[in-house]
Amino acid sequence: MHVKLAACAAIALACAALAPPERAARPPLTYTIARARTFAAGREVTVEGIVTVPSGVIDAGFAIQDATGGIWVADSTQHLRTGARMRVTGTLASSHGLLTLVSPGIRRIGHGRVPRPRRVRASSVGERTEGRLVTVRGTAVDSVTNDAPYGHKLRIDDGSGAVQIFFPAGAGDFDFRAIRPGTRVTITGFSGQYDQTLEVLPRSRADVVVARGR
Known part of the structure; x- marks a missing residue:
């Protein structure tokens, strides 16, 4: 009986040795x-x-x-x-x-190093820039409006057209006192979209530069 068990074990080991090795899981493409x-x-x-x-x-x-x-x-x-x-x-x-x-x-x-924002015209904010960091520079078309509880919004125009700037509530406090119609501003932020509205969303106060004078 023991001889038969030993023979079976030897056969099992031989079969295992002949079996192809298991393939390692491929990492996702x-x-x-x-x-x-x-x-x-x-x-x-x-x-x-x-x-x-x-x-x-x-x-x-x-x-x-x-x-x-x-x-x-x-x-x-x-x-x-x-x-x-x-x-x-x-x-x-x-x-x-x-x-x-x-x-x-x-x-x-x-x-890694955060990618440098791409400078774009206001009219170029759209599908080609969506998801990237961009910088736009223009003149405030109107005053900053409160869109509570989501944040604040502003339209700026650089001569190529107007684009919405959306200041998300989660980005912290922004100083809007110096921004009035006609104020020149430079905005860096995330190129996004909400429904049909294309927008640039600054990440903090540091992404907003207000020019002195007009």
């Missing part, structure tokens, strides 16, 4: 952000980028950007600062017109 933005809503993608808008400044989530583009990540679990390098796997969706990664799997993979 990582796309550039620009490429990921070309896919239809409902597609799951993996992208990597540097955090440009920290968690909680604009709703629940953060923004990341690589050398090709940027995208918003809807998330309420992370507390990320600018400069964190992240790998995000999520499903593409439209949130009030803004392309967003939802239900994300998030992994911090390092740290």
Whole structure:
């Protein structure tokens, strides 16, 4: 009996040795952000980028950007600062017109330099800039208006057309006393969209520069 058991064990070991090794799980295919933005809503993608808008400044989530583009990540679990390098796997969706990664799997993979904002004309704020950090410079068309509890808004025009500046409540306090119709301002922020309104959203008071005089 013991001889039979030993023989069976030897046969099992031999079969195991002949069996092909198990394949290791392949890591997800990582796309550039620009490429990921070309896919239809409902597609799951993996992208990597540097955090440009920290968690909680604009709703629940953060923004990341690589050398090709940027995208918003809807998330309420992370507390990320600018400069964190992240790998995000999520499903593409439209949130009030803004392309967003939802239900994300998030992994911090390092740290990097925050991309320099791209200087653009007010009329150029749109799909090509969406998700990126941009800088616009123009003249206030009207006064800052209160859009509580979400924040404040202002329209500026640089001669090419007007664009809305939205100051999110989560970005902290802004000093609006010096901004009146005709005031020249330079705004750096996240190029976004809410429904049909294209907008630039500054991340803090440091993103707003008011020119002296008019």
